[in-house]
Amino acid sequence: MRVEVIAIGDELLIGQTINTNASWIGSVMAEAGGTVQYATVIQDKEDAILYAIEHALSRVDLVIVTGGLGPTKDDITKHTLCKFFDTSLEINEEILTHVRSFFAKRGREMLDVNIQQAAMPMGARILKNNQGTASGMLFERDGKLLVSLPGVPYEMKHLLRDRLLPILEERFEMESIYHQTIYAQGIGESYLAERIKDIEDEVRGEGIGLAYLPSPGIVRLRLTSERTEHNKKRIDHFLTQISDRLPMYVFGREAGLAKVVGELLKGKQKTLGTAESCTAGSLSSEIVKVSGASEFFYGSFVTYTNKLKQHLLDVREEDLKAVGAVSEEVVKQMAANGRVKLGVDYCLALSGIAGPNGGSIEKPVGTIWIALASKDKVITKQFLFGDQRDRNIRVSVLTALNMLRCELLEINYEKSV
Amino acid sequence: MRVEVIAIGDELLIGQTINTNASWIGSVMAEAGGTVQYATVIQDKEDAILYAIEHALSRVDLVIVTGGLGPTKDDITKHTLCKFFDTSLEINEEILTHVRSFFAKRGREMLDVNIQQAAMPMGARILKNNQGTASGMLFERDGKLLVSLPGVPYEMKHLLRDRLLPILEERFEMESIYHQTIYAQGIGESYLAERIKDIEDEVRGEGIGLAYLPSPGIVRLRLTSERTEHNKKRIDHFLTQISDRLPMYVFGREAGLAKVVGELLKGKQKTLGTAESCTAGSLSSEIVKVSGASEFFYGSFVTYTNKLKQHLLDVREEDLKAVGAVSEEVVKQMAANGRVKLGVDYCLALSGIAGPNGGSIEKPVGTIWIALASKDKVITKQFLFGDQRDRNIRVSVLTALNMLRCELLEINYEKSV
Numbered sequence: 001m002r003v004e005v006i007a008i009g010d011e012l013l014i015g016q017t018i019n020t021n022a023s024w025i026g027s028v029m030a031e032a033g034g035t036v037q038y039a040t041v042i043q044d045k046e047d048a049i050l051y052a053i054e055h056a057l058s059r060v061d062l063v064i065v066t067g068g069l070g071p072t073k074d075d076i077t078k079h080t081l082c083k084f085f086d087t088s089l090e091i092n093e094e095i096l097t098h099v100r101s102f103f104a105k106r107g108r109e110m111l112d113v114n115i116q117q118a119a120m121p122m123g124a125r126i127l128k129n130n131q132g133t134a135s136g137m138l139f140e141r142d143g144k145l146l147v148s149l150p151g152v153p154y155e156m157k158h159l160l161r162d163r164l165l166p167i168l169e170e171r172f173e174m175e176s177i178y179h180q181t182i183y184a185q186g187i188g189e190s191y192l193a194e195r196i197k198d199i200e201d202e203v204r205g206e207g208i209g210l211a212y213l214p215s216p217g218i219v220r221l222r223l224t225s226e227r228t229e230h231n232k233k234r235i236d237h238f239l240t241q242i243s244d245r246l247p248m249y250v251f252g253r254e255a256g257l258a259k260v261v262g263e264l265l266k267g268k269q270k271t272l273g274t275a276e277s278c279t280a281g282s283l284s285s286e287i288v289k290v291s292g293a294s295e296f297f298y299g300s301f302v303t304y305t306n307k308l309k310q311h312l313l314d315v316r317e318e319d320l321k322a323v324g325a326v327s328e329e330v331v332k333q334m335a336a337n338g339r340v341k342l343g344v345d346y347c348l349a350l351s352g353i354a355g356p357n358g359g360s361i362e363k364p365v366g367t368i369w370i371a372l373a374s375k376d377k378v379i380t381k382q383f384l385f386g387d388q389r390d391r392n393i394r395v396s397v398l399t400a401l402n403m404l405r406c407e408l409l410e411i412n413y414e415k416s417v
Numbered sequence: 418m419r420v421e422v423i424a425i426g427d428e429l430l431i432g433q434t435i436n437t438n439a440s441w442i443g444s445v446m447a448e449a450g451g452t453v454q455y456a457t458v459i460q461d462k463e464d465a466i467l468y469a470i471e472h473a474l475s476r477v478d479l480v481i482v483t484g485g486l487g488p489t490k491d492d493i494t495k496h497t498l499c500k501f502f503d504t505s506l507e508i509n510e511e512i513l514t515h516v517r518s519f520f521a522k523r524g525r526e527m528l529d530v531n532i533q534q535a536a537m538p539m540g541a542r543i544l545k546n547n548q549g550t551a552s553g554m555l556f557e558r559d560g561k562l563l564v565s566l567p568g569v570p571y572e573m574k575h576l577l578r579d580r581l582l583p584i585l586e587e588r589f590e591m592e593s594i595y596h597q598t599i600y601a602q603g604i605g606e607s608y609l610a611e612r613i614k615d616i617e618d619e620v621r622g623e624g625i626g627l628a629y630l631p632s633p634g635i636v637r638l639r640l641t642s643e644r645t646e647h648n649k650k651r652i653d654h655f656l657t658q659i660s661d662r663l664p665m666y667v668f669g670r671e672a673g674l675a676k677v678v679g680e681l682l683k684g685k686q687k688t689l690g691t692a693e694s695c696t697a698g699s700l701s702s703e704i705v706k707v708s709g710a711s712e713f714f715y716g717s718f719v720t721y722t723n724k725l726k727q728h729l730l731d732v733r734e735e736d737l738k739a740v741g742a743v744s745e746e747v748v749k750q751m752a753a754n755g756r757v758k759l760g761v762d763y764c765l766a767l768s769g770i771a772g773p774n775g776g777s778i779e780k781p782v783g784t785i786w787i788a789l790a791s792k793d794k795v796i797t798k799q800f801l802f803g804d805q806r807d808r809n810i811r812v813s814v815l816t817a818l819n820m821l822r823c824e825l826l827e828i829n830y831e832k833s834v
Contacts, residue, residue: 011630013453015444016598016637016672020435022458027432036430037465041439041456044628048454071607072629111611152631154805181433190488194528211461212489213428214569220433255433274698274719280705281691281698284719288697291773291806299725302691302701302717304710308759312716342725356708388571389708 001034001172002060006052008067008077009151012041021066021156032165034062035177044068049080057144061172064160067151069134071113078137081148082121085139089119092126092135099133127163131155136163145171178227180235181213181220182242184249185257185402189214192221192249196242203238216391217398218257247411248402257401258286264408265296270345272404274300275313275338277325277351278368283397298344303334313337326351326363328371328380335373335380346407347373348400352383354392368396372403379403379413418451418589419477423469425484425494426568429458438483438573449582451479452594461485466497474561478589481577484568486551488530495554498565499538502556506536509543509552516550544580548572553580562588595644597652598630598637599659601666602674602819606631609638609666613659620655633808634815635674664828665819674818675703681825682713682763689821691717692730692755692766694742695785700765700814715761720751730754743768743780745788745797752790752797763824764790765817769800771809785813789820796820796830 005025011017022039029036037060042048044067056063068077082088096118103110117133120126127136127147134150136159147164149156184192189212193200203210208231209224223238225231243250252260265272274283284300287293301312306325309315314337319329331351339347352368359365366385371378383399385392406413422442428434439456446453454477459465461484473480485494499505513535520527534550537543544553544564551567553576564581566573601609606629610617620627625648626641640655642648660667669677682689691701701717704710718729723742726732731754736746748768756764769785776782783802788795800816802809823830 009630010628010641011637011639012440013443013456014447014596015440015442016639017630017632018435018437018440019456023429023432023435025432026430030431037460039430039436039458043454070629070631072610111607113607113610154808179431190528190530193489193530211427212487213426213433214487215434220428222428222433224427276698279702280710280714281693281701281717281719284698285696285702285810288721288771289807291771293697294721297697297721299721299729300698300717300719302698302719304705304714304716308716311760312758341729343728354705354708390706391571393702 001062001168003029003034003036003062003064004038004040004056004060005036006056006063006065007039007041007151008044008049008065009041010043012067013043021151021153024153024157025064025066025160028160028165030177030179032168033177034168034172044076046076046080046083049077050084053084053146057141057146061144062168063144063146064164065146065148066156069148069150071111071117071133077148078119078121081124081137081139081146085121085123085141087121087123090122091115091118092120093118095120095126095128095135098128102133127159129155129159130162131158138164138167177224178232178235179222179224180239180253181222182239182250182253183255183257184219184221184246185217185251185398187219187246187249189219192219192246195246199238199241199245206234208235208238217395218255247409248406248413251402251405256290257398257405259290261401261405261408262287262290262293262296264405265346268408270408271296271298271343273298273338273342273344273347275334275347275349276300276302277304277309277334278354279350279393279396280304282393283348283350283400286397286401298342301334301338301341309334313341324363326353326367326369328369328382331369331371332373332378332380335371336378339373345374346404348404349373350396350400352392352396354389354396355387356389366392368392368399370396370400370403372400372407374407379407381413418479418585420446420451420453420479420481421455421457421473421477422453423473423480423482424456424458424568425461425466425482426458427460429484430460438568438570441570441574442481442483442577445577445582447594447596449585451585451589461493463493463497463500466494467501470498470501470563474558474563478561479585480561480563482563482565483573486565486567488528488534488550494565495536495538498541498554498556498563502538502540502558504538504540507539508532508535509537510535512537512543512545512552515545519550544576546572546576547579548575555581555584594641595649595652596639596641597656597670598639599656599667599670600672600674601636601638601663602634602668602815604636604663604666606636609636609663612663616655616658616662623651625652625655634812635672664826665823665830668819668822673707674815674822676707678818678822678825679704679707679710679713681822685825687762687825688713688715688760690715690755690759690761690764692751692764693717693719694721694726694751694768695771696767696810696813697721699810700767700817703814703818715759718751718755718758726751730758741780743770743784743786745786745799748786748788749790749795749797752788753795756790762791763821765821766790767813767817769809769813771806771813772804773806783809785809785816787813787817787820789817789824791824796824798830
């Protein structure tokens with residue numbers, strides 16, 4: 001099944017909103033056996049919408065349109081679709097009842113514009129939205145489907161997963177591309193390629209596609225082939241080979257290093273806390289992104305000032321004066337004392353210069369010290385990341401998590417780039 | 418100047434990577450006076466690339482292609498562009514020197530594949546990449562331009578801003594769309610529309626476009642028109658009118674509530690800390706996203722367990738037992754005691770049930786208590802957000818920041834949806 005995703009909205013084109021919907025739809029379709037061949041963003045103008053859907057219906061089997069279904073006057077998708085499919089709107093009583101009860105349940109007053117959300121194109125199949133008031137609409141032309149979904153991510157996701165997918169599974173022969181990905185932390189794209197050169201040659205020799213996908217602090221390596229039992233086994237074999245060769249970098253087959261670390265901690269019944277300076281809670285908030293983190297995560301100290309490093313974490317004033325907050329001595333005390341004060345088995349501490357200001361010749365922007373304290377020892381490492389604040393914080397968080405992962409797995413952590 | 422952005426990469430279509438590049442390019446182009454009319458994502462296959470660039474060159478003045486310029490074998494953009502523009506690759510000595518010194522500076526070994534990054538299409542204008550080893554390439558055909566940039570965001574941004582924009586400014590008459598946005602926190606899209614109905618009618622009556630752009634915790638309201646002095650004044654007038662009517666919600670004309678709050682704190686020479694349970698450092702890390710936060714931000718307690726609430730923040734055990742951690746009593750003590758222990762003027766505290774588990778009939782998932790302690794008082798508010806963990810954490814962080822903003826501006830904070 002060939003799919004095109006069309007997102008409508010000037011806010012996407014002028015960069016005020018990031019098109020996360022298209023990514024999510026792509027991943028769900030890939031899993032369901034469809035292939036998103038095109039993802040397009042267009043202006044919310046009638047002619048642009050009409051042109052794009054005409055074009056899309058000529059080249060794919062399913063067109064997924066997102067956005068422009070809200071209650072406000074700038075939302076023109078529904079009217080434009082009526083024009084394209086030569087139909088008109090009519091109040092749908094079932095949907096009206098749903099919209100009314102939606103507002104009633106939340107104790108909110110129902111506005112006139114909300115009644116219009118129950119106006120539905122005649123002839124379209126209506127996909128009821130349990131998460132909101134904008135229904136999905138499914139149109140058909142010459143055996144091809146077009147579905148219109150709201151742009152609000154969680155409403156779109158609900159309608160696609162719970163309403164559209166069951167219909168697609170009945171209607172289409174799903175295609176069969178197989179892909180598997182492994183995730184690596186702490187190694188750059190070309191270094192990874194160099195370390196697995198021989199495996200890569202073998203992979204390509206068997207007609208399996210291989211792609212490196214870098215993002216801050218993480219490289220993903222994806223293998224792709226036609227979905228046959230033979231290929232599945234080969235891909236599994238190659239990915240296992242790579243993981244076995246580079247255990248200090250490769251952390252799994254799914255995104256979410258925090259989840260991997262959390263599972264390891266739960267398995268060993270160990271607990272975790274953090275003591276953060278430059279990352280200021282980014283590490284602890286990353287850890288609790290995974291639901292159920294309260295089983296192993298106790299808490300953190302965010303000590304952004306030197307004074308709080310002294311008062312809350314008993315960092316020695318003379319060390320702060322002599323070598324500064326971004327130093328092995330200080331990060332070591334943060335981790336060791338944080339561990340005791342939080343009452344945890346492991347404590348990760350970070351202190352660094354996230355930038356863009358605050359660097360010096362000896363300690364340039366991007367210098368980060370990370371320490372990991374456990375019962376018997378404190379491991380420390382110095383890193384030099386880059387000159388971008390956001391990226392430095394993100395990479396520091398991932399690096400710290402990977403240090404802990406290696407410790408939990410008794411892998412000798414090797415500093416790399 | 419009409420622009421199309423083409424992003425190449427299966428990882429974008431199967432949803433492993435979010436296409437943040439397209440958004441960023443859209444915002445920069447809009448500012449520079451260009452209009453991104455289409456943003457397209459295609460597979461990294463030769464025929465898909467050839468088709469998309471042919472199509473794009475037929476409908477816009479400038480095509481910006483991102484991705485597929487890395488050193489690994491799966492990166493095919495450069496070869497495909499050579500085919501399209503009927504040219505071939507040749508080692509560019511200046512770029513080779515640059516690539517060599519790039520590796521030398523970082524003390525990294527240079528690999529064979531990296532030398533190939535200096536192979537450049539003859540006839541293209543080369544845009545030197547100071548941030549990495551993949552150069553940009555600018556091609557021209559029939560008065561239209563196509564530029565190929567790497568997909569790594571910070572390299573792409575550098576090349577577009579520092580290399581491409583100066584060329585465009587010389588070449589093109591930039592178009593003239595004017596848009597201004599205001600940002601509101603704590604009010605839903607349709608409620609906002611209801612509150613400014615009369616202004617909206619007037620705006621539309623003058624032919625000015627108006628769009629509501631909701632995202633978790635924030636609604637943006639954008640006014641758009643042709644760029645004339647008259648329109649600029651009218652848009653400014655209307656936005657001021659809306660801000661004046663809804664000061665507890667509208668926080669500014671730029672994204673970044675944390676930045677607004679930071680500026681207010683700096684202006685009043687006040688300091689801030691946080692005491693977080695369910696958000697676990699998300700609030701403090703949001704605060705320090707703005708460089709220079711150390712001027713007003715001291716630190717935080719992340720107390721995920723009840724024990725740490727007692728030990729670090731002196732929350733009374735009997736209150737935890739009687740009313741639980743998600744309660745007015747507890748969040749009040751977290752804020753008040755956190756303020757003293759951190760030595761700050763203001764302390765924001767949060768305790769809630771982020772979900773998806775842990776809810777009950779009395780305290781469903783999405784129940785969040787927020788407290789703001791200052792010298793004289795502690796303000797508390799209870800909220801009921803929704804059932805999604807990420808969203809609840811994000812909205813809690815924004816709501817807490819807006820409570821503080823209102824306090825600093827002496828606006829009577831009115832709880833809304």
